[in-house]
Structures are given as C-alpha cells and as structure tokens.
Amino acid sequence: MKSLIRQPINKLLLFYMLTLPALANASLLVVANVDKPISLSKSEVKAIFMGGATSYDLNAVALTAENKTRAMFNARIIGMTESRIQSYWAQMRFSGRQKPPREFDNEEQLINYLVKHKGAVAYVSSDVELKAGIVILYRSED
C-alpha cells in the first residue's frame, strides 16, 4: 500500500523537476493559418481566447486544461487561474454569450488542425515545430 501511495508522488515531483525549468525558459507563441502577417497585442490575444471579437477573421482553438502550455498561457496572457477561467466559461455558456474554444490534447494536434483550417489561431510553446503556412502573430518572452 505504501509503495502505491509513494509512486504517484514521485512521478509528480519528477514532472515538476523536468517541466518547470523548461516552462520558465520557453516562449509562448500565438500562431495562425493566415495569408497576410498580423501583429496582435496582448489585449487582442486575451480577447480572442476569451470569446471576444477581433478585427481579423480568426477562430481560436485551445489546449485542454491539464496541458502545461495552457497553464503558461493562463498565467502570462489571461492572468487568471484555471478555476477562474472555468467559472468565466460557465457564465458565458449558460448566459448564451459565448462558447469556449474547441480544445485539443496536445500541440501537435493543434498545429495539424491549424494547417487544415484557414483563420484558425492557437497558442503553442516555442519548442513546437511550426509547419508551412503557420504564421506567428504574437510572442510572449516573459
């Protein structure tokens, strides 16, 4: 029984030891499948991923809540914890205002979706390989 309890704790420690330094150094990119280059401000990025309007024809897609790049995006761009964001989306959904962006499990799936969908916009870590046709709209170096 003891070893069963210890195992997940050790895994968790290992996860943080391996991912935190990487997270601290990685840049966050907002990328999209668009024809013309666009430069977004932090406020515009926040609006796009929180269901707001943009003057560009962009459709946001996101990562699932467990993803570490999403955690980085929440902290650096949205400025809210995951629970506050989930509360916000509950309010938007059940008041009929907005729906949250479609979610994907990992960044590879996001990039593949972007390649196939014109106007799709997503956030990814700078470690992720961008494919042809995907343009960087915003870079966070925090």
Add this chain to the structure above:
Amino acid sequence: MKSLKKIKVSLVIVALIITSGFSTAAEPKIEFSGFARAVVGHLNDDNLVFLGYDEGYSFSEQSLFAFRADASITDKISVIGQALVHSSDVRESGIQWLYLDYRPTQDWSFKLGRQRIPFFTYSDVIDVGFAYPWITPPIQVYANYLFSEFDGAMGRYDFSTKSVSGSLEAYVGQYKGPIVQSGQRLDADIEYVAGLYSKLNYKNFTFSAAYHEGKVKVDIPEFKEFQDLLRMFNFITTANELGINNRARFIKLGVSYNSFDYFIESEFSKITSGSAFIPKVNAGYLTLGYNLYPFTLHATIAHSDAGYSEPVNEVPLGLNPILDQVHLGFEAIFMSLPIDSLTSLTIGSRYDWKQNIAFKAEVSFLKGENNKRAFFTVGDPTIEEREAVLFQLAAEWVF
C-alpha cells in the same frame, strides 16, 4: 404557459424562414449541457429565517438541476432551450431560456425569444453556482429585481482594439407571469422592459455599466375592495396607489480586477420607481478574492439601503370618523411594507476538485436594521433584533 407555446411555435417558424434564405454545408447538430448544485444551509437564530434557512439544516432552498439543448441549424443560427428544476417552493421550475440565436459575424449576435435579463453581472446565470465564487451572491444586489425573464429580442456587439475590448448589449421585450414583490407572489404584466449593458476590459480591469427600465402593472387582489371604496369617494389617485402601474428603473456600475493571484469584484445598484409599493434601493458589494489554485478564498462586504416614496393620500383627516379610518387604514398599508436594509460580511472558500466540479463553504454575518424585515422572515415580531449568522456548504457541477 400559453405565451411559452406561442414562443416555441414562433421560433420554429422564424428558424425555418431564416434558414430557407441561407445555403449552408453545415450539418445540423445538437449539443447538450447543464448544471446542478446541492446547497445545505443553517441559520443560528430561532426567531429568524433567511432565504428559507432556519435553525435546521436545509438542502431544499437553493439546490437545483438544469438541462440545456443547443441545436445548430446552420453555422450561424441555432435554437437554444434551457429547463430548470428547483428544490425551493418559492422558485418556479420550468423553461428559463428558449430562443433563436443568430450570429451573422464575429462581432454581432442576436437572440429572439425567452431570455433572462442581465440586470447585474451574474443575474442571468444566478442559478449557475459554478460561475461565481460565493454560494449565495450578495442578496442586497441580487434579490432586488422584480422579474428575471423576458420575451423579446437582444442584440450584442463585441469590439476589440490594440488596448481595450468590450461589448454592448441592448434588449427589449415584455413579460407576463408571476413576480415576487415584498415576499408575495403576484401576477404581473410587464408591458415593456428594455435595457443596455456595456462592458469594457482594460488590462486586468473590467468596467461595466447598465441601465434597465420596465413598465410594471400588478393588481394586488387583497386591496381590490379598498380601492373600490376609495374610487367611490372619488379619491382616484389614492385608489391607484394601491396597485402597481409604474416604471421601474435599474442602474448598475461595476468594477472588477483579475490577476493570477487575486481578484476584486464590485457592483453598485440603484433602483427607483414611481410606485409607492416598489422599494427604492441603493445597494452594493465589494469582494476580495485570493487564488490559491485549486482553492479560492474570498471575503465580501455588502450593504443595501431601502425605502419607499410617500404615497398620495387624498383622504382628509379630521372631517368625519369614517374618512379618518379610511385615511389611517391607507397609511397603515404603506407603513407595513417591508424594508430590506442589510449589511453583511461573507467569508468563503471554493475548492475546484475537477475542471467542472467545485465545492464551497461560506459563512455570512448578517446585520439588518432593527425592527425591519432586512430580508429575514421574522417569527416573533416583538423581537427587534435582526442579526444572525448563516452557514452554507455547496457542491457545484457543470456538464
């Protein structure tokens, strides 16, 4: 119920007309979602009842379940319905939302049908406990609206620039159905209700402002005979004071600040009307929250100051004993109207166990104006004190 049937039929017809004008490759699809909450509460006072909570432990005051269906007809048009089952006797179960949603562009959206009024930040999602930090949102602000639904149209415009983003909502409609006024359920005819709701996001701040106006018509059956008597004596204005046929106006201002570590939320409201039966209320709250993911700790100070305008009493005093009785009887009705002036401090915590399930605990220290109602139901009216502590636990779920 009849009006709801009419809405359903109208929505289907409108949907068919609009869709016939669009060519689309999108497959129609239906999405289901919903929410539920289980809330238990206890009040530490043997003479007072607050929100239905007394010295016992009650699950049935705020627990509920709601189911929502969202049927996309094209990629721009959908029909949305939401039904709710409530455990409280005071709240009505049934269809809360049933409307056609049309989004011609990313900036514009329109709703047509039965909707809830966005009086304040959480008014239209007041049943979705998962959407806010408290178990019970500050009652001083959130209990003061007379009606919560309307049948009509709403337009919304979203905008965004390099440094600010926001939205503007405008709606107009009407409502026929029960309203709760001074703790009494009455049949009302809201001839029109219209409003504007604006929101502006700048950095971590969100500013909101709203104005709502409605023409409320309510006959109060228990005063019918008294009204007839006054009319017989030709005291028409005074007789009219015993019913509601007036405009009510709501103004609200809100500021919130959200950071990764903490948040501040505040709203201030003012309700005025031409009726001596509808209270004039100034209310507000300030919430400070600390995020310690997956925990949230928060504290809220809230206050309401309520009163009534003086009714016109045309009946002369001192001319004859019968008229004196009528005069004093009329005054007595308005003297007995409940005054909900209350100050409260609420301290609470929220634990987000899963992405869609949260548990909350909350304690509210309530201090009302002595000898007034202050949102309480009073057992022994000779006891003037209006002070109690409310304890609540809740489980919130969205799916």
